[in-house]
Amino acid sequence: MTRLVPHPLLSLALVLMWLILTRFSMGHLILGTLIALLAGWTVERLHPPRPRIRRWTAIPMLMGIVAWDILKSNISVARVLLLGPNHPSFHSGFVEVELTLRDPNGLALLAIIMTATPGTAWLEYDQPTGRVLLHVFDLRSEDDWQSLIRDRYERLLLEIFE
Structure with a gap:
């Protein structure tokens, strides 16, 4: 599951944003999912450092x-x-x-x-x-x-x- 969807929260957020910006249809759901997966794989290849937040306030x-x-x-x-x-x-x-x-x-x-x-x-x-x-x-x-x-x-x- 992690190799297929390396950043599940990012991918989910992108799919939801895609569906909000476009009218919901099965085609848009499939296209948004493909774009979200591609974005997740791209982010995984970049190896960004995990943020360590010291002061949330x-x-x-x-x-x-x-x-x-x-x-x-x-x-x-x-x-x-x-x-x-x-x-x-x-x-x-x-x-x-x-x-x-x-x-x-x-x-x-x-x-x-x-x-x-x-x-x-x-x-x-x-x-x-x-x-x-x-x-x-x-x-x-x-x-x-x-x-x-x-x-x-x-x-x-x-x-x-x-």
């Missing part, structure tokens, strides 16, 4: 901060789109941040947070130095972004994973 705090920051970023991106890119307060650019976080699960979660935030993109991570390169759509100050990532996200991720 920091997770809701991180979720709240991320939700608030995504809301603010949506407003900021909408402002730029409505005012136009030639507005004097608009400036996009690249930010390089040096991280102390080394846990692969924490880094993956930080990458997801950065990618989910409108107007930011995680471009590159240099493992030996711990530097991450981001592109920011509405860059006002590099120091603000470094502070945001280190003080708001990385601090909580270090509490959760390391």
